[in-house]
Amino acid sequence: MALRQAWQKAGKVLNGGALVSPGSTFARALSTSSDPLTLEIPVPFKGHKVDPPSSTVETSAAELVDFFRTMFVMRRMEIAADSLYKSKFIRGFCHLYDGQEAVCVGMEAALNDKDCIITAYRDHCTHLGRGGTVLEVFAELMGRKDGCSLGKGGSMHMYNKKGGFYGGNGIVGAQTPLGAGLAFAQKYLKVDGVTLAMYGDGAANQGQLFEAMNISALWDLPVIYVCENNHYGMGTAEWRSAKSPEYYKRGDYVPGLKVDGMDCLAVKQAVKFAKEYSLKNGPMVLEMDTYRYHGHSMSDPGSTYRTRDEISGVRQERDPIERIRKLLLSHEFASVADLKAIEKEAKKEVEDALAKAKESPSPDAPELFSHIYRKSYGAEAYGADRKESTVKLP
Amino acid sequence: MAMAAASSTLPAYHGLRGSPSANAKSKLSCVSANPPSRVVVRALASKPWAASKTLRQVAAHATAVASKEAVSSSSSSQGGHELLMFEALREGLGEEMERDPNVCVIGEDVGDYGGSYKVTKGFSEKFGSWRVLDTPIAENSFTGMAIGAAMTGLRPVVEGMNMGFLLLAYNQIANNCGMLHYTSGGQFTIPVVIRGPGGVGRQLGAEHSQRLESYFQSVPGLQMVACSTPYNAKGLMKAAIRCENPVILYEHVLLYNLKEKIPDEEYTCCLEEAEMVRPGTDITILTYSRMRYHVTQAAKTLVDRGYDPEIIDIRSLKPFDMYTIGESVKKTHRVLIVEECMRTGGIGASLRSAIMESFWDELDGPIGCLSSQDVPTPYSGPLEELTVVQPHQIVTAVENLCGKK
Numbered sequence: 140m141a142l143r144q145a146w147q148k149a150g151k152v153l154n155g156g157a158l159v160s161p162g163s164t165f166a167r168a169l170s171t172s173s174d175p176l177t178l179e180i181p182v183p184f185k186g187h188k189v190d191p192p193s194s195t196v197e198t199s200a201a202e203l204v205d206f207f208r209t210m211f212v213m214r215r216m217e218i219a220a221d222s223l224y225k226s227k228f229i230r231g232f233c234h235l236y237d238g239q240e241a242v243c244v245g246m247e248a249a250l251n252d253k254d255c256i257i258t259a260y261r262d263h264c265t266h267l268g269r270g271g272t273v274l275e276v277f278a279e280l281m282g283r284k285d286g287c288s289l290g291k292g293g294s295m296h297m298y299n300k301k302g303g304f305y306g307g308n309g310i311v312g313a314q315t316p317l318g319a320g321l322a323f324a325q326k327y328l329k330v331d332g333v334t335l336a337m338y339g340d341g342a343a344n345q346g347q348l349f350e351a352m353n354i355s356a357l358w359d360l361p362v363i364y365v366c367e368n369n370h371y372g373m374g375t376a377e378w379r380s381a382k383s384p385e386y387y388k389r390g391d392y393v394p395g396l397k398v399d400g401m402d403c404l405a406v407k408q409a410v411k412f413a414k415e416y417s418l419k420n421g422p423m424v425l426e427m428d429t430y431r432y433h434g435h436s437m438s439d440p441g442s443t444y445r446t447r448d449e450i451s452g453v454r455q456e457r458d459p460i461e462r463i464r465k466l467l468l469s470h471e472f473a474s475v476a477d478l479k480a481i482e483k484e485a486k487k488e489v490e491d492a493l494a495k496a497k498e499s500p501s502p503d504a505p506e507l508f509s510h511i512y513r514k515s516y517g518a519e520a521y522g523a524d525r526k527e528s529t530v531k532l533p
Numbered sequence: 534m535a536m537a538a539a540s541s542t543l544p545a546y547h548g549l550r551g552s553p554s555a556n557a558k559s560k561l562s563c564v565s566a567n568p569p570s571r572v573v574v575r576a577l578a579s580k581p582w583a584a585s586k587t588l589r590q591v592a593a594h595a596t597a598v599a600s601k602e603a604v605s606s607s608s609s610s611q612g613g614h615e616l617l618m619f620e621a622l623r624e625g626l627g628e629e630m631e632r633d634p635n636v637c638v639i640g641e642d643v644g645d646y647g648g649s650y651k652v653t654k655g656f657s658e659k660f661g662s663w664r665v666l667d668t669p670i671a672e673n674s675f676t677g678m679a680i681g682a683a684m685t686g687l688r689p690v691v692e693g694m695n696m697g698f699l700l701l702a703y704n705q706i707a708n709n710c711g712m713l714h715y716t717s718g719g720q721f722t723i724p725v726v727i728r729g730p731g732g733v734g735r736q737l738g739a740e741h742s743q744r745l746e747s748y749f750q751s752v753p754g755l756q757m758v759a760c761s762t763p764y765n766a767k768g769l770m771k772a773a774i775r776c777e778n779p780v781i782l783y784e785h786v787l788l789y790n791l792k793e794k795i796p797d798e799e800y801t802c803c804l805e806e807a808e809m810v811r812p813g814t815d816i817t818i819l820t821y822s823r824m825r826y827h828v829t830q831a832a833k834t835l836v837d838r839g840y841d842p843e844i845i846d847i848r849s850l851k852p853f854d855m856y857t858i859g860e861s862v863k864k865t866h867r868v869l870i871v872e873e874c875m876r877t878g879g880i881g882a883s884l885r886s887a888i889m890e891s892f893w894d895e896l897d898g899p900i901g902c903l904s905s906q907d908v909p910t911p912y913s914g915p916l917e918e919l920t921v922v923q924p925h926q927i928v929t930a931v932e933n934l935c936g937k938k
Contacts, residue, residue: 257681289718296716305684306717310708316674317709320681327637327663327687350674357669510719511754513777 170200170472178466180408182399182428187387189394189423192412196404200472202248206403207463208481210240213264214460215489216273217433220263220280224437228497229280233294236264238401238432241459242367243268245406246335249414253332255325257305257318259339260295261367261431270302273489277496285499289506303332311338312345315364319351322362322422333361333417335410341372343386352393352422359421363413364390366426367400373435374444387426400427401457430457612797619789621763622652622728625770626690628799630660633688636774637664639679640692640729649694650730650789676702676727680709680779683725688774696731696783697743710779711754726773728782732823732873733921735787739909746783746850747879757851758804759783759822763793765848768802776804783850785823807854813843815935816867819858819884821847824871824922831927839938840931850880853887862892867934869901871922876904901930 175197184191217237223229236243239261246256247268258265263276271287279286280294287297288307297307305321308314318336325332338348343366355362366386370377377384387395394416398409406427413423430453434441441450467473473481616624630636637660638653644667647654656665668675672693679689693699699706706727713721733742746757756778760766766784773780810825811832820828825846832842843861847854862868868888872881881902888900903922910920932938 255685287718288716288720291718292716298717298720300717300720305681305721306713308709310704313677313704313709316677316705317681317684319674320678320683321685323678324682324685324687327682328685347671347673347677350669350671351678353669354671354674354678358666510715512756513714513719513722 169204169474169477171204172200172472173202175199176203176470178404180399180402180405182402182405184405184409185387185397187385187390187395187397187424188392189396189416191396192408194408196408198404198407200467200470203463203467203472204481206244206248207460207467207478208485209244209268210403210460210463211482211485212273212488213237213240213244213267215486216267216276217263219277219489219493221433221437223277223280223493229294229437230282231293232260233280233437234261234435235433235437236261236431238453238458239367239369239429240264241403241462242365242400242406242427242429244459245403246365246410248403248407249410250335251332252303253325253330254414255303255305255318255321255332255334256337257308257314257321257334258337259308259311259314259342261339262295262297262307265337266297266299266304266307269299269304271297271299271304273492274495277493278499281496281499282501283496283499284502285496289510290502291506291510311342312347314338315342315345315348316351318364319355319360319362319422322355322360323358325361326358331418333363333414335363335365337365337367339372340366340368340370340377340384340386341375341380343368343389344381352390352424355422356390356393361417362422363410363417364393364422364424366424367429368426369429369431371431371435371444373439376444385426387424390422390424393422393424395424395426397426397428400429401453401459402462403459613794614797615792615794616763617789618760618763618766618784618791618793619650619652621767621793621795622760622770622784623654623656625767626652626774627656627659629771629774630656630664633774635686636688636690637666637682638690638692639666639668639675641668641670641694643667643692648692650784650786652692672698672701673705677705677709679725679727680705680713680723683723683779684713684721688724688726690726690728690774693727693729695741695743695786696729696745697741699727699729699745700743700748703748706749706755706779706781707752711752714754714778722777723779724774724777725779726770726776726782727779728770728773728784730784730786730789732783732785732787733905733910733917736912736914736917737786737910738912742910744874744879744905746781747874749781750851750880750883754779755851756780756804756849757783758849759785759847761785761788761822761825761846761848763791764795765802765808765846767795768800769804769848771799772801772804775801780804783822787823788826802848805849805852805854807857808846808848809857810844810846811842813841814865815841816843816869816931817858817861817865818842818844818869818871818927818931819847820844820871821850821880822873824873827922827924828871828927831924831931834924834928835931838928838932840935842931847884853884855887855891858884858888859892859895862888862895866895866897868896869903869927869930869934871903871927873905873921875907876902877907879904898934901934903927903930 176199177195177197180194180196183194214237217235224233243265275287279288282290284290295309315336315338318334322334368386372380387397396409399405409425413425417423642649643653644657644662644665676691679691682689710723713723731745758769760769773782818828828844835842843865845861870881870884872879874880881904885900885902906920911917
């Protein structure tokens with residue numbers, strides 16, 4: 140993962156299993172052992188037309204530390220985005236992912252660069268998981284040149300072609316046929332990979348999702364439909380919008396699995412299982428039972444349709460970062476001080492990226508007209524008054 | 534050289550024809566080699582994996598826009614073969630599928646059935662069911678799938694059984710197809726072709742007589758072309774598939790059985806260029822698709838009455854070929870647009886304001902625009918005829934604009 144590589148590049152030295160940070164006096168405590176470690180997933184999987192995978196998952200200390208760090212960076216990034224929005228650096232819509240980090244981090248642990256991910260607008264962390272940088276995300280959120288979409292996409296339109304991240308879509312539900320198309324291309328081009336087409340409990344009621352499921356089941360496309368069920372479609376709770384909120388069953392003939400989306404390891408296990416299944420048999424639905432702490436977007440306080448007790452309850456009992464922290468501490472893979480050091484690192488990384496992003500300039504005016512057409516004919520778009528720029532053929 | 538002189542007289546904002554690129558290594562380019570009233574265009578192959586033809590071979594054989602001598606370019610080659618328009622579309626599509634393994638067709642009944650208008654007849658046997666995909670009735674999702682596949686580099690050709698059905702895929706076409714190149718900061722291109730028959734047919738009823746070009750014309754990032762003859766149908770089909778931008782190719786239900794002789798050699802047509810149908814001096818008549826034939830029919834009457842209309846098939850609905858149109862307006866100073874879109878918000882409406890904006894000083898009078906009535910197309914035959922523009926209306930309009938002779 141890009142974040143892990145960046146971390147290693149930052150000057151830390153791997154020393155026979157223990158990570159030595161310059162000036163640290165806890166050289167022995169933090170374990171980065173890759174020795175396999177088996178753990179039990181507490182919340183059982185629920186299967187629909189498929190036998191669920193085992194609840195024993197293989198991981199390692201290094202992977203757990205990685206999960207912790209990555210999720211922490213994501214959490215800090217989203218919280219920084221919150222303040223940026225309030226201080227008007229970010230405008231328009233800003234949908235934050237904090238609380239749901241386990242889904243994208245767990246997924247990445249089971250995927251490689253041949254796989255594709257496409258999601259809706261709550262995409263900042265998914266972009267990061269696919270190899271994007273925090274700088275790119277902040278710059279894009281603020282509409283600057285160094286953004287992943289050159290400042291022209293914004294919060295809802297982040298893409299990373301190299302990393303296999305296909306966006307970033309504003310109209311929810313529309314990404315599911317796109318995802319089926321990506322899977323079609325993978326099968327057509329004989330690429331040994333799957334596509335994860337992600338959507339929420341709100342978009343789960345879109346007709347095009349069922350159309351896509353039908354076609355992908357007919358043609359055995361390697362697509363995994365991942366429903367990030369955070370129980371609220373903006374202000375509408377799932378019981379008010381879906382006759383059947385058992386989203387993993389709604390594929391009918393498409394098998395499904397319900398997963399505890401606040402547990403990285405459960406997500407990893409489920410995606411690994413689904414990938415193996417999908418490459419052979421076609422589509423599968425994964426319902427990730429997750430939760431968002433923020434409101435739907437920055438313009439939604441998030442407390443008019445749910446109680447503060449509910450939010451703080453989830454935070455106390457199911458927070459994904461705390462879960463990994465407890466695991467690390469209880470297995471003595473890290474000490475409290477180690478984790479604090481990691482957190483401090485992560486905060487600094489996010490702050491540095493933020494400072495750099497703030498310095499990035501806005502795109503220049505001619506950028507308004509670039510990338511409308513791809514220059515197959517040397518065509519550039521017209522200016523509105525047809526005087527400034529013209530369609531030129533070479 | 535003639536071209537250099539021509540381009541230097543162009544005001545900056547008519548630059549649809551920039552300086553010609555003599556560099557043969559450039560991608561598909563349209564090079565104008567003659568003075569403006571007579572245009573012969575060379576198209577070069579853009580992809581290196583055209584295994585059977587070298588760049589030079591393709592360049593030597595390609596011709597596009599009709600020249601002054603030949604009313605249709607088809608008679609320019611020695612042999613040529615005669616076929617119907619749907620066969621020309623089939624030939625173009627088949628040649629591109631053979632040339633590039635990434636081209637696939639996706640639509641309803643395109644495979645085993647051979648296409649509702651037989652454009653893909655025989656393809657399923659030839660290319661396999663993985664390249665000619667029969668879909669369920671799910672326009673929204675299969676158009677979305679084509680767009681998703683195009684993001685990875687495949688080149689799907691989406692067939693709407695009737696263009697009107699693609700209204701169900703409007704979100705995918707407007708938001709994803711047109712905009713992904715821009716919102717991803719240039720990372721993804723969507724080389725998809727969306728084609729199908731549209732327009733008013735023979736008593737097909739309101740919902741099967743849609744003219745979608747008026748709905749899609751505002752979407753940034755799309756290119757739109759309308760074919761009208763077997764020659765330009767094949768050429769535009771090939772060019773659209775090779776184009777890196779999403780292209781909507783509008784065919785017309787009533788034109789599928791047009792017969793014409795087309796060259797045996799490979800050729801493409803330039804997507805952004807208009808076609809000179811009949812050069813003239815009195816008035817510029819701009820039209821496209823089926824209305825071209827009503828205009829040429831009206832032209833017979835007009836010529837008998839002493840008029841000399843210049844007829845241009847605009848072909849490229851987005852972007853407009855303002856160069857060809859501009860040169861014509863400067864010559865005739867009168868414009869009549871004849872279209873099948875409805876009066877409100879149609880291609881004619883946009884074209885009219887574009888011409889007025891750019892060529893106001895050249896015009897001797899208001900731009901005429903004949904469009905279909907703003908009504909759902911009725912089933913009844915006589916009423917349906919009243920909905921679309923008829924040749925006698927075109928004759929009357931020209932007489933009004935030019936004055937009686």
